[in-house]
Amino acid sequence: MRRTVALRVLAALATTATGAAVCVAVMTPQASAAVGSATGFATRNGGTTGGAGGQTVRATTGTQIHAALCNRASSSTPITIQVEGTINHGNTTKVSGSSCNTAADVIELKQISNVTILGVGNGATFDQIGIHIREASNIIIQNVTVRNVKKSGSPTSNGGDAIGMEANVRNVWVDHVTLEASGGESQGFDGLFDMKNNTQYVTLSYSILRNSGRGGLIGSSESDLSNGFVTFHHNLYENIDSRAPLLRGGVAHIFNSHFSRINESGINSRAGAQAKVENNYFQNAKDVLGTFYTDQAGYWQVSGNIFDNVTWSSRSGDTNPAGPNPTSNTSVSIPYSYRLDPANCVPDIVRQTAGANKGIRTSNGSCTPTNPTSNPTTPTPGPTTPTPGPTSPTPTPSQPSGTNLSIGAGSDGSSKASGTSYGDVRDGNMSTAWSPSGSTGQISIKWDTATRVSRVNIREASGAVGNVRSWRLLNHDTGAVLATGSTAGVITFPATSLRKITFDITSSSGTPRIAEFETYAG
Incomplete structure (x- = not known):
């Protein structure tokens, strides 16, 4: 039975950059700020709990998200921001306050801590608006879609990154999100999930990254080696040209993910990076692991992966693929517990669980998706909530009537x-x-x-x-x-x-x- 919690709603005001007051609904503290808990490096360094134990705020605009941050007693006061609807440039403005440092045309999580952003109801979509995390810690982002963020053209946001982290960021868990673009750098897009300038203890789980020239990176250059301790698990990388992901220095653990249509290069370990790559499924892809576009080598430990219709370039110059038949050239120690699904079921389990609006389902480690424990702050699949994700109709045998529009198209x-x-x-x-x-x-x-x-x-x-x-x-x-x-x-x-x-x-x-x-x- 879904637990019912009595909520006391207060009126809270924050001020936009133009001086207008923004009303925010603030609810009494809840026991938990997110659904489930992280696996991976986000559990280290004290763990990642986001806004657990703090107030809960409902937001339907980017301005309301900023107002919720600015209305806190301090920049570290725990808060969960439930988001529903489409967040875009038209409804995202700068809000000022003593507990925040926001900006227009981007979701700014700067110089703050202990925050959860959680998509609820019919879902939350950040349309052409990126999420920027800077000088921040203990952040959870769950069950949202971020799409078509541009660094050139119009409108622009967040340097073209869907989610970007930089400058002394610690303990971030991004879970059940969909990050997507509509092309590469020439179309104005950059990375889907970037970490640089001393970003550490991050987990990206049960997420979809697709239709982009660049999946994401750890480290902005060969000299930016202060990042690392990042876990990627149960994610789908689909129709990505490169950086799936790119690793410059540091340690990464990549397991139980599905890589489909990686067009140029996939996991690019370089500049001394160490990656443990296990029980992943690589499919219809090229050069899915190795050191590319540099002479500064990286390293990998591989086990249990499946390579299905993967092609490999010949080693030459700065092109150094790990395959065919990749073998380990280092050993990577993982300091946390985790469960591995067999690689042969990874495409199916990722299809059922990864991405926003899928009911925040996870794997039980035996190729079977499980539903989350009911939580009053999040949608629970069932007759009282919208059907998670896009409609999955059962095709009917009856022939549609009318004109077949494909003829002549x-x-x-x-x-x-x-x-x-x-x-x-x-x-x-x-x-x-x-x-x-x-x-x-x-x-x-x-x-x-x-x-x-x-x-x-x-x-x-x-x-x-x-x-x-x-x-x-x-x-x-x-x-x-x-x-x-x-x-x-x-x-x-x-x-x-x-x-x-x-x-x-x-x-x-x-x-x-x-x-x-x-x-x-x-």
């Missing part, structure tokens, strides 16, 4: 097997089909102008029905997930106006063969 994809074509999915012919070059891949339908779509029909070719095991349907324009599921067929979702829609196959039991990718307005 364009198409492209992530790869195509020999003898197949992207155009085969929109030719109205069930005897032709597209297949990816591996066991997973993306196929898209695109139009010259925005087109309203609310239903698609994914028709597998004869002899391949049932090969698709898990998928996501994406609004390619924004990166938003329209639906997820485990069986191809008819998929319905709220009507969306877009120029490109993508069917992303994330696992399969055999070679996928998509005969038709039909799209309909209703």
Whole structure:
């Protein structure tokens, strides 16, 4: 039974940079500020508890987040900020106070401690607004999405980092978040998860990092070696060019993560960094481990990993991949306890648990997701709360009515097997089909102008029905997930106006063969 807590609501005021008062709802202290507890290096150095034991504040704008920080008795007074809705440039301004140091157009966690930011209700999305942690300690960020943060173009925020940490940061736990961009540096984006200038004791867990040129780094240059003691576990790195992650000095522990479509280089250990890399699943990727783009070597200890359709460059100059058949060149001691899932189930367990709005589920160490203990400050999956994550409809066998909008449209994809074509999915012919070059891949339908779509029909070719095991349907324009599921067929979702829609196959039991990718307005 969900525990009910009586809350006493107070009116609290803080002042924006323009002098306007901001009203914040402040609740009485709760027993816990976040769901569950960290695993990894965030548990060391005194541990990471965030705002546990402090007041709870509800915020629906970035300005209200800043006001909650500024209204505290001191910069170290514990606080949990429950966030719901879309945080963007239009609702994020600087707020002044004796317990804060905020700025406009970024979520500023500067010179503070003992804070939890927790996505609740229908979810929290930081749209083109980055989260900046500077000279801060004991910070938890859980169950939020941060997307499309730019360092060039318009609007800009946080130097292009989705979450960035710098300057004497200690004990940060980032959990069940989705960090995503829509391209690389040439499109104005930078890193999804960056740590530099003496940032230590960090855990990134059960999170998704995708569609970016740069996944993230530890250390801003070969001379910035004061960072480290970072744990990465049960994360999905998907469609990342490089820095997945980049390690300059320090110690990192990377386990039970799924790396899919790493396009140039993955775990880049350099400048004396030491990485323990165990029970991960690397898939459809290139140079997933090694020392790249420098002559200053890093080191790794490897065990239990699976390399599925991974290609390796030849060693030459500053390109030094660990494979094929990677072997250890150091030994890394891990000072905390943890449970390992077998690598062969990592794609499935990460698919079920990683990212925002998944119910903050975790693994029990035996390839099985578990639900969190009920907590009054967070959404609990069930009839009284929204369904976690995107709708996962059961495809129906009935043929949609109306005009198939794919006929006459364009198409492209992530790869195509020999003898197949992207155009085969929109030719109205069930005897032709597209297949990816591996066991997973993306196929898209695109139009010259925005087109309203609310239903698609994914028709597998004869002899391949049932090969698709898990998928996501994406609004390619924004990166938003329209639906997820485990069986191809008819998929319905709220009507969306877009120029490109993508069917992303994330696992399969055999070679996928998509005969038709039909799209309909209703």
